[in-house]
Amino acid sequence: DQQVKQNSPSLSVQEGRISILNCDYTNSMFDYFLWYKKYPAEGPTFLISISSIKDKNEDGRFTVFLNKSAKHLSLHIVPSQPGDSAVYFCAASAYGAGNMLTFGGGTRLMVKP
Amino acid sequence: NAGVTQTPKFQVLKTGQSMTLQCAQDMNHNSMYWYRQDPGMGLRLIYYSASEGTTDKGEVPNGYNVSRLNKREFSLRLESAAPSQTSVYFCASSGPVNTEAFFGQGTRLTVV
Numbered sequence: 001d002q003q004v005k006q007n008s009p010s011l012s013v014q015e016g017r018i019s020i021l022n023c024d025y026t027n028s029m030f031d032y033f034l035w036y037k038k039y040p041a042e043g044p045t046f047l048i049s050i051s052s053i054k055d056k057n058e059d060g061r062f063t064v065f066l067n068k069s070a071k072h073l074s075l076h077i078v079p080s081q082p083g084d085s086a087v088y089f090c091a092a093s094a095y096g097a098g099n100m101l102t103f104g105g106g107t108r109l110m111v112k113p
Numbered sequence: 114n115a116g117v118t119q120t121p122k123f124q125v126l127k128t129g130q131s132m133t134l135q136c137a138q139d140m141n142h143n144s145m146y147w148y149r150q151d152p153g154m155g156l157r158l159i160y161y162s163a164s165e166g167t168t169d170k171g172e173v174p175n176g177y178n179v180s181r182l183n184k185r186e187f188s189l190r191l192e193s194a195a196p197s198q199t200s201v202y203f204c205a206s207s208g209p210v211n212t213e214a215f216f217g218q219g220t221r222l223t224v225v
Contacts, residue, residue, distance in 0.1 A: 009153070032211045043117070043203055043216035044156070051211065089155055098163055099144055099207040099214055100171070103155035 003027045004092050006104035013111050019077040021107050023090030026071065030092040034101070035064060035075045038087045047088075048075070080111045115139050119204050119217035126194040126224045134189040134220050136204030144207045145187035146171075146214065147179060149200040156203060162187055194224040 004025045013019045021035075031052040036044035050057040050064045050073070057064050063076045077084055090104040117138045126132055138145065143164045148156040148171075158171030162181040176198060178190045187206075191198060201221050207214040 004155070006155075034213060036216075041219070043205075043218045045216070046213035049211075049213060091156075093211070098161075098210055099212065100146070100158060100161055101156075101214060102172075103148075103157070105153050105155045 001026075002105070003030075004090055004102050004104040006088075006090055006107045008107050009105070010108040010110070013080045013109065015082055015111055015113050016079045019075075019080045019084065019109055019111065021075040021077075021088050021090075021109065023073045023075075023104050024071060025073075025092055027092070027094060027102070028071075029094040029096075030102075031095045032093045033064070033066060033073050034091045034093075035062075036089045036091060036103075037084075038089060038106070044089060077109075080109075082111050082113050085109055085111045117204055117206055117215050117217035119202075119220050121220060122218065124220060124222050126191075126222065128194060128196060128224060130194050131190065131192050132194065132222075133191075134202055134204070134222075135186070136188065136217060137186045138204075138206040138215070139185065140206060140208070140215065141184070142206035142208050142215075143184070144214075145181065146205040146207075147177075147187070147189045148203045148205065149173065150203060150219075151200050159189065159202075194222075196224045198222065199224045 034049040091101040160179040205214040
């Protein structure tokens with residue numbers, strides 16, 4: 001049973017518009033959440049994170065929102081750029097489990113010029 | 114700054130053969146990890162090492178062994194490769210709790 005789920009395998013967005021990637025989790029012990037970006041033939045690279053004591057974290061064009069009661073987080077990219085086209089993974093770590101990450105299945109984002 | 118370095122980048126094995134995937138990090142991180150990535154399943158943790166001298170099983174450890182050779186190096190061994198182990202393998206390292214993990218470029222392994 002997947003503890004972290006990304007229900008949309010793919011998303012297509014026009015350049016300049018907002019991209020919204022969603023992630024749901026089931027484990028109440030998760031207290032730290034991360035988004036990673038992955039290009040083909042490369043390793044995942046860290047994008048942005050959020051602690052469970054916050055509900056929003058911003059870094060430039062990227063904002064992550066956390067709704068603990070719904071066990072849901074989302075990544076907003078505004079404005080979207082063609083270079084953002086990649087696979088995005090949501091990940092979570094549990095209290096007391098160090099930095100061991102549980103990943104979602106990924107969402108492939110395609111930003112069209 | 115190299116970060117996390119994995120070797121080899123590609124490997125083809127026959128069923129039953131053995132091999133070791135090598136990983137080294139130069140960030141002085143205590144924790145290191147091995148993940149495998151399969152289509153639609155994200156990355157799944159195989160083994161991890163919270164510090165030099167310790168290793169623990171992750172979500173999918175069967176068929177694998179690991180060695181934390183020193184603080185920098187963490188290797189993954191397949192003793193008798195099976196087609197189900199065809200995957201992309203990523204090594205990662207991390208520092209303090211609630212900080213990001215850094216990943217290597219991956220090893221694409223095919224078992225025929």
